[in-house]
Amino acid sequence: MRTLTLSVALSLIAMIGEAAETNHEMIERARGIHQRVITVDTHVDIPPNFATPAYDLMKPGPSRQQVHLPTMIEGGLDATFIIVFVGQGPRTDAGYAKALSDAFVKFAAIHRVTSDMYPDQIELARTAEDVRRIDAAGKKIALIGIENGYPMGRDLRLLDQFYDYGARYFGLIHTGHNDLGDSSVPNRRRGEPAEEHGGLTDLGRQVVHRLNELGIMVDVSHASKQTSLDIIAESKAPVIASHSSLEGVYDHPRNMSDEELMAIKASNGVVQVVAFDTYLRAVPQAKQDAIAALWKDIGVTTISDFRTMPRDELEVYRARMAKLELEFPRAGVKDLADHIDYAVGKVGIEHVGIASDFNGGGGIEGWSDASETFNVTLELVQRGYSEEQIAKLWGGNLLRVLADVEEHAKSSDR
Numbered sequence: 201m202r203t204l205t206l207s208v209a210l211s212l213i214a215m216i217g218e219a220a221e222t223n224h225e226m227i228e229r230a231r232g233i234h235q236r237v238i239t240v241d242t243h244v245d246i247p248p249n250f251a252t253p254a255y256d257l258m259k260p261g262p263s264r265q266q267v268h269l270p271t272m273i274e275g276g277l278d279a280t281f282i283i284v285f286v287g288q289g290p291r292t293d294a295g296y297a298k299a300l301s302d303a304f305v306k307f308a309a310i311h312r313v314t315s316d317m318y319p320d321q322i323e324l325a326r327t328a329e330d331v332r333r334i335d336a337a338g339k340k341i342a343l344i345g346i347e348n349g350y351p352m353g354r355d356l357r358l359l360d361q362f363y364d365y366g367a368r369y370f371g372l373i374h375t376g377h378n379d380l381g382d383s384s385v386p387n388r389r390r391g392e393p394a395e396e397h398g399g400l401t402d403l404g405r406q407v408v409h410r411l412n413e414l415g416i417m418v419d420v421s422h423a424s425k426q427t428s429l430d431i432i433a434e435s436k437a438p439v440i441a442s443h444s445s446l447e448g449v450y451d452h453p454r455n456m457s458d459e460e461l462m463a464i465k466a467s468n469g470v471v472q473v474v475a476f477d478t479y480l481r482a483v484p485q486a487k488q489d490a491i492a493a494l495w496k497d498i499g500v501t502t503i504s505d506f507r508t509m510p511r512d513e514l515e516v517y518r519a520r521m522a523k524l525e526l527e528f529p530r531a532g533v534k535d536l537a538d539h540i541d542y543a544v545g546k547v548g549i550e551h552v553g554i555a556s557d558f559n560g561g562g563g564i565e566g567w568s569d570a571s572e573t574f575n576v577t578l579e580l581v582q583r584g585y586s587e588e589q590i591a592k593l594w595g596g597n598l599l600r601v602l603a604d605v606e607e608h609a610k611s612s613d614r
């Protein structure tokens with residue numbers, strides 16, 4: 201009787217203890233989890249002057265960039281896919297040549313950082329195994345993703361070269377349709393129709409096949425819904441959406457529909473939910489009105505007007521925009537977690553991951569740069585995700601997909 205009472209009392213104490221985890225204890229538990237899991241952010245953009253004094257990965261200085269080695273260390277961000285992005289331009293020989301040279305500038309810059317500038321601090325990973333090895337060695341990890349297939353023009357052989365340079369995912373399309381398929385966002389300035397091809401083109405199909413053979417993950421972010429469904433149907437290896445959120449939470453052309461989400465799951469792939477303000481929730485009308493008024497005031501009618509704007513005027517615009525941002529905060533970590541919850545509810549924990557789109561328009565309240573990465577883990581812990589689940593969301597799933605894609609390539613005739 202006494203023993204029973206004691207054991208009941210002990211379990212009662214244990215239950216009370218669990219229920220009464222203080223906020224401080226939860227934060228400490230989250231910190232432990234954040235430190236132990238490998239955090240992989242699948243989308244960080246770089247400008248053409250990356251790895252020059254204008255954007256030195258060790259010296260934040262005056263640059264507005266959101267990722268540096270010190271901020272990665274501070275925020276516990278272990279690995280980033282650094283993006284070789286070239287915006288869609290004219291589909292002419294001259295256009296392709298310029299795009300290819302712009303892409304090589306970015307490849308070279310990433311290699312400069314990992315091989316020449318900071319090899320003791322960050323290393324280029326070419327395999328999922330590399331990621332784990334480099335992490336265990338206590339260094340930060342760089343991987344390379346390509347955003348927009350435009351730089352390859354119509355030359356499939358360039359894919360082999362991109363692979364050799366370390367590219368491990370390839371998004372076929374960006375804003376504006378191209379030779380590979382339709383975009384989720386046509387280039388309205390060029391008067392593009394909603395669809396040009398009605399999905400993936402024959403060249404696009406050949407690209408998917410070659411990516412499968414090489415062991416490069418195929419990425420559907422930015423593709424139109426039909427193009428992305430075509431890509432997933434065409435790919436013999438798992439497919440990713442490197443930086444997209446969920447249409448089921450907020451209807452935006454850049455977000456994945458339930459149909460795409462289910463198709464990605466069926467391919468054994470992963471959707472990397474992105475911390476991008478305007479994809480996560482509707483921008484409040486009052487903010488839209490305030491931005492429209494600001495644009496009118498400075499004489500801007502389209503986004504391209506900013507390209508020709510004198511530097512001093514641009515500074516004035518930025519300062520006024522910053523004030524506006526304070527007045528109307530961006531989406532926050534809770535909005536990001538709402539999309540994660542939704543995707544997990546639809547397709548399960550195995551097919552969901554996380555991306556920032558830092559330096560490319562991404563960044564939200566609470567995860568505005570690499571130094572704040574822990575806040576995402578804290579929110580997931582608060583929502584009841586276990587360490588095992590968080591490890592999957594933060595990179596485990598993506599690394600599983602990368603390993604599957606590598607395995608598929610080995611088994612196919614290159």
Ligand SMILES: [Zn+2]
Pocket residue numbers: 347422443560
């Ligand atoms: Zn993008």
